[in-house]
Amino acid sequence: MASTKDARRPDLIVPYQEPAGKTDNPELSSTLSSTLPMAAIFMRNRYVGWAAVAFSLQSWLGESEETQKSASSPGYFAVGMSLMSLIVTYLPLFLPPSPGLQQGSSTEAPAPVPPA
8 A cells, every 4th residue: 555655756766876086185285295395495495395395296206196187287397396396405405505695684783883
């Protein structure tokens, strides 16, 4: 008797379709591999430079075909940028700043004048 009261119609059944994944899913590793080299250059911090190399290598070696298609730049570009930031942070060891340049601000008091 339960089947006589069933009001469902088999022709109106819609099969389940899994929704498509989001394409705007930013990955943390690719974000770190692109921003850490800039932070290393601005701060002249060698540890941040080495972290940038490690994250960019990890991001490059771990990218899939889908991320290669959707990425705006290839993975080896981030590796190149991180190596460049590492070179910039170690540059003062090989090309030290000239001693004639003073590391002061232009707002400090002038040097005292010796009495004549």
